[in-house]
Amino acid sequence: MVDLIKRAKELIESSSVKVVIGYEQGTGNKTRALFVENSEDADKLIFDSRCIQNLAAYITKKEIKEKGKMAVAATLPVMRSIIQLASEFQVTDANILVLGITPESKLIEFGNLAEVEKFVHQYEIEIDVRNKEMLDKLEKMTQPERWQFWIDELAPCFKCYACRAACPMCYCSRCTVDFNQPQWIPVPSTELGNLEWHIMRAIHLTGRCIDCDACYNACPLSIPINLLTKRMLLDAKEHFGGYQPALKGEHLMSTYKPDDKENFIQ
Amino acid sequence: MAEFEPKIVAFVCNWCTYAGADLTGTSRIKYASNVRIIRFPCTGRIDYMLLLKAFDEGADGIIVSGCHPNDCHYTSGNFHARRRWIMFRSLCNFTGIDTNRIKFSWVSAAEGAKWADIVNATVKSIRELGPYTEYKKVAKYPEKEVNHG
Numbered sequence: 001m002v003d004l005i006k007r008a009k010e011l012i013e014s015s016s017v018k019v020v021i022g023y024e025q026g027t028g029n030k031t032r033a034l035f036v037e038n039s040e041d042a043d044k045l046i047f048d049s050r051c052i053q054n055l056a057a058y059i060t061k062k063e064i065k066e067k068g069k070m071a072v073a074a075t076l077p078v079m080r081s082i083i084q085l086a087s088e089f090q091v092t093d094a095n096i097l098v099l100g101i102t103p104e105s106k107l108i109e110f111g112n113l114a115e116v117e118k119f120v121h122q123y124e125i126e127i128d129v130r131n132k133e134m135l136d137k138l139e140k141m142t143q144p145e146r147w148q149f150w151i152d153e154l155a156p157c158f159k160c161y162a163c164r165a166a167c168p169m170c171y172c173s174r175c176t177v178d179f180n181q182p183q184w185i186p187v188p189s190t191e192l193g194n195l196e197w198h199i200m201r202a203i204h205l206t207g208r209c210i211d212c213d214a215c216y217n218a219c220p221l222s223i224p225i226n227l228l229t230k231r232m233l234l235d236a237k238e239h240f241g242g243y244q245p246a247l248k249g250e251h252l253m254s255t256y257k258p259d260d261k262e263n264f265i266q
Numbered sequence: 267m268a269e270f271e272p273k274i275v276a277f278v279c280n281w282c283t284y285a286g287a288d289l290t291g292t293s294r295i296k297y298a299s300n301v302r303i304i305r306f307p308c309t310g311r312i313d314y315m316l317l318l319k320a321f322d323e324g325a326d327g328i329i330v331s332g333c334h335p336n337d338c339h340y341t342s343g344n345f346h347a348r349r350r351w352i353m354f355r356s357l358c359n360f361t362g363i364d365t366n367r368i369k370f371s372w373v374s375a376a377e378g379a380k381w382a383d384i385v386n387a388t389v390k391s392i393r394e395l396g397p398y399t400e401y402k403k404v405a406k407y408p409e410k411e412v413n414h415g
Contacts, residue, residue: 138360147362147400176315184315191404196318199361203314206353228357235356240349253353256345258335262352266371266384 001047003107004073007099008042011071017097018068021058023051033058037067047073047101054214056081056168060090071097077212079120081168084208084245086113090171117247125211125244127230134227135234154194156221159187163201163225166218169208176200202228207236207252210245272326272392274301274385277316279309279344282333282374289378297382298389301329309333310343314354317368322405327367327392329384334372344372366391367398 008020019037024044026032031050035058036042056078058064074082079100085091091113098110100119110116127135138146161177164170177185177197185200186193201215202225209229216226236242236252239261243252278284284305290297306312309332320328330351338344351370359365369388373381 143359143362143364144400145362146360147364150361151404184319190406192322192401192406195361195404196315196322199318199357200315202357203354206357228360231360232353232357235353239352239356253349254346256342256349258345260345260348260352262348264355264365264370265348265351266369 001045001073001101001105001107004047004099004101005042005045007107007109008036008045008071008073009039011097012036012039012042016069017071019064020045020071020073020099021055021064022073023047023053023055035064045073047105051075052213052217054078054081054166054168054212056085057166057170057214059096060085060168060171065095069095069097071099073099073101074116075101076103076120076123077210077214078168079116080125080210080245081212083113083117083120083247084210085168085171087245087247087249087251088208113247117245121244121246125233125242127211127233131227131230134224135230138227150195151191153223154198155191157194157198157223158189159194159197160220162218162220163215166214167205168212168214169205170201176204198225198228201225202232205229206232207243209233270393270396272300272389272397273324274298274327274329274388274392275320275325276301276303276329276331276385277312277320278303278305278329278373279312279332279339280305280307281339282337282372283331283381285375286373286377286381289375290381291378293378295378295382297385300389301385308338308340308343309347310338310340312347314350317354321363321367321398321401324402324405326395326398327369327388329369329371329388331371331373331381331384334374337374364395364398364400366395 011017011020019035022034022045023031024034025046033053033055034044054077055072064070082098093112098116100108100110102108185196211233213226240252287303312330317328332344335344355365371384
């Protein structure tokens with residue numbers, strides 16, 4: 001990504017941004033986030049198919065915000081996250097510059113968030129075939145089978161909260177899972193507590209999750225927790241016509257229609 | 267062995283279903299005594315975590331009830347609640363929680379008889395389903411404490 005390095009250098013040298021967030025070579029075959037604050041560091045910037053971490057998770061962090069205006073090397077899911085965060089008043093044009101990377105790996109710089117929004121709206125949020133198959137498989141199971149599936153899948157979870165840390169939408173300064181008055185979710189890893197934690201996570205991401213799979217990629221045990229949010233995504237489509245992150249307009253779960261349809265309320 | 271007496275927790279709104287349940291009593295309509303009513307200011311306040319906690323604490327069934335659409339004391343609480351229930355119920359279903367054990371209903375302050383019917387029907391269906399052992403097993407809730415309604 002020569003363009004990206006060049007542009008990052010320009011931005012830093014001209015002081016138009018204080019920090020550029022991108023990817024660098026990490027340990028092993030992994031990439032990690034890089035925070036470029038001086039132009040020499042910009043040479044470390046890379047971009048390839050291994051760069052799947054959602055960098056939008058950093059833009060709500062106090063430590064980054066304090067630095068001043070930031071630029072983010074943003075793939076499509078990251079751009080979606082940024083738009084969602086902007087709609088939740090977490091980021092504005094004044095503190096972010098989006099260096100978009102298109103699905104064809106081309107660099108486009110956006111003047112403002114409205115342009116980013118226009119760009120992401122060209123692409124529907126789609127669930128990939130492999131996960132779709134898995135969802136269908138679960139759908140075909142009986143209720144006790146599904147229960148057993150999730151209890152077994154979630155049992156090894158030791159609540160490292162990597163999923164929460166990786167998620168750009170999980171920026172609450174105090175998460176429900178950390179509450180102890182009342183203690184909604186037990187602190188130690190228990191079969192039921194784990195299920196409650198992941199149900200809670202999925203519910204809080206309903207109508208906000210943009211399906212970047214960062215939670216699944218961050219999970220050290222590769223538990224398919226992204227299936228829960230994917231299911232919510234499909235439900236949002238089925239019941240309320242789906243959603244796209246947008247700068248203006250109501251959020252899916254903070255609004256309603258008087259004629260929302262259901263078939264289970266007596 | 268005595269017949270299984272399910273424990274039912276009812277989360278109801280103050281303005282409609284709670285008043286409706288009151289009417290059931292003042293109308294001297296007899297209905298199953300398995301239900302424990304928890305009064306909320308509005309259905310919009312009924313957090314999904316409370317439902318999970320009810321099962322955790324040993325409930326075999328749950329009733330969630332409030333004002334009919336357009337009748338909410340706070341104008342839109344039940345509309346918001348309905349959206350949440352649609353998503354939550356689907357997620358429960360997806361994670362294998364038995365959605366037959368959670369009954370959602372609209373009961374107005376004038377529907378004392380409907381409340382009795384809802385409770386009786388729920389008790390009947392939960393009695394057929396039996397104790398929620400699946401959930402209790404992972405919640406490690408002591409079985410002996412559950413069966414005595």
